[in-house]
Amino acid sequence: MKVGIIGATGYGGLELIRILHNHPSVSNIDLFTSSDEGSIFSDKYTHLLNIYDQDLLKIDNSRLKELDVVFTSTPSGVSSTLLPSLIGLGPKLIDLSGDFRLKDLAEYERWYKKTPAPAEAVEQSVYGLTEWNTEAIKDAAIIANPGCYPTAVLLSLLPLLKNNLIDANNIVIDAKSGVSGAGNKPSQMTHFSETNENTAIYKIHEHQHIPEIEQAIGMFAKHHSPITFTTTLVPMTRGILATSYVPVTTGTTEKQLVEALEEKYADQPFVRIIKDAAKFGTNQVRGSNYCDIHVRLDPRTNRATIVSAIDNLVKGAAGQAIQNMNVQFGLDQTTGLRLVPLFI
Ligand SMILES: NC(=O)C1=CN([C@@H]2O[C@H](COP(=O)(O)OP(=O)(O)OC[C@H]3O[C@@H](n4cnc5c(N)ncnc54)[C@H](OP(=O)(O)O)[C@@H]3O)[C@@H](O)[C@H]2O)C=CC1
Numbered sequence: 001m002k003v004g005i006i007g008a009t010g011y012g013g014l015e016l017i018r019i020l021h022n023h024p025s026v027s028n029i030d031l032f033t034s035s036d037e038g039s040i041f042s043d044k045y046t047h048l049l050n051i052y053d054q055d056l057l058k059i060d061n062s063r064l065k066e067l068d069v070v071f072t073s074t075p076s077g078v079s080s081t082l083l084p085s086l087i088g089l090g091p092k093l094i095d096l097s098g099d100f101r102l103k104d105l106a107e108y109e110r111w112y113k114k115t116p117a118p119a120e121a122v123e124q125s126v127y128g129l130t131e132w133n134t135e136a137i138k139d140a141a142i143i144a145n146p147g148c149y150p151t152a153v154l155l156s157l158l159p160l161l162k163n164n165l166i167d168a169n170n171i172v173i174d175a176k177s178g179v180s181g182a183g184n185k186p187s188q189m190t191h192f193s194e195t196n197e198n199t200a201i202y203k204i205h206e207h208q209h210i211p212e213i214e215q216a217i218g219m220f221a222k223h224h225s226p227i228t229f230t231t232t233l234v235p236m237t238r239g240i241l242a243t244s245y246v247p248v249t250t251g252t253t254e255k256q257l258v259e260a261l262e263e264k265y266a267d268q269p270f271v272r273i274i275k276d277a278a279k280f281g282t283n284q285v286r287g288s289n290y291c292d293i294h295v296r297l298d299p300r301t302n303r304a305t306i307v308s309a310i311d312n313l314v315k316g317a318a319g320q321a322i323q324n325m326n327v328q329f330g331l332d333q334t335t336g337l338r339l340v341p342l343f344i
């Protein structure tokens, strides 16, 4: 399989390379750039010396159309201009950005403050939350790979919402991310002296993942209600921990909550239900494609506390994108993705 990565020089791109390098069906990876054409990739990233000593290539449809799959791992507002012209030319198209996720173009404009992708291309795109949309992913013109936070939140909440075990009108989510979630472009927020030994809330009530989570709850669990969602930057490199606080519906027991999760994910290789909260955290999934979930019912408040952990760059980005590629090519979902978590 011949693969191309647009945005190879970014964090998502680097993670795609790291995982695809050991994928048994991938024979070649072309690396594309918008800013550094002709430079040697391993000069830029010396950890790849003797491994990827190849030229960075100009983004060009005549080359891209010869590939079997093209990943775009670019800032929002970029893939919307690149991918529509590749639909139907040959390669399968998998986008890691938010450009094709929101079906309502006005919502995209409102939350991303960018021009939306062409309506026909968005219509043909399929939301790539693998465990929930496997059939549709198989034939998608474009896969809109989910955002990192939505992946963690949705995998934990959807089974409980679908079984009407929690109150869809009262969802409060407090999610925390490592700094690599912000990409490789330095900013004031990610400056070492301002993130180290600091924990800071950001984009309060304005986060672009709010409409994405609400849209997916509507799609997969048929509930339509606004959520409260806050995001916090914590001083670590990788990882997302999302904690949701939701009242349970009348009569719901903790056993039912656990069973709903276990039942949904019984045959899913990358979602693990963790019984012991003491053995739960971002280190348990770091570097891997796992999403760990823990749920408890507080009998004093009748509220469920639902926690999920992922590696933002793997299950939250490149790993899930490759899982979707596997589904599209009829491969086992775990092909190339049997990554053991980097616990220490
Ligand atoms: N980081 C994360 O944890 C996650 C990120 N995402 C999403 O994935 C996408 C990539 O994220 P990430 O890798 O972190 O971002 P980075 O900022 O690290 O990398 C983005 C890359 O895109 C390329 N790029 C920039 N402008 C253009 C352009 N006009 N045309 C083509 N390529 C361009 C750049 O490479 P060059 O200059 O060489 O072209 C750059 O290296 C984003 O949309 C992000 O929101 C999704 C889930 C998780």
Ligand SMILES: CC(=O)N[C@@H](CCC(=O)OP(=O)(O)O)C(=O)O
Pocket (backbone or CB within 6 Å): 076, 096, 097, 098, 147, 148, 149, 177, 178, 179, 180, 181, 182, 208, 209, 231, 233
């Ligand atoms: C820590 C940090 O800044 N994280 C980013 C996640 C980016 C992302 O995945 O967003 P899209 O793919 O939807 O553009 C953020 O909160 O915006």
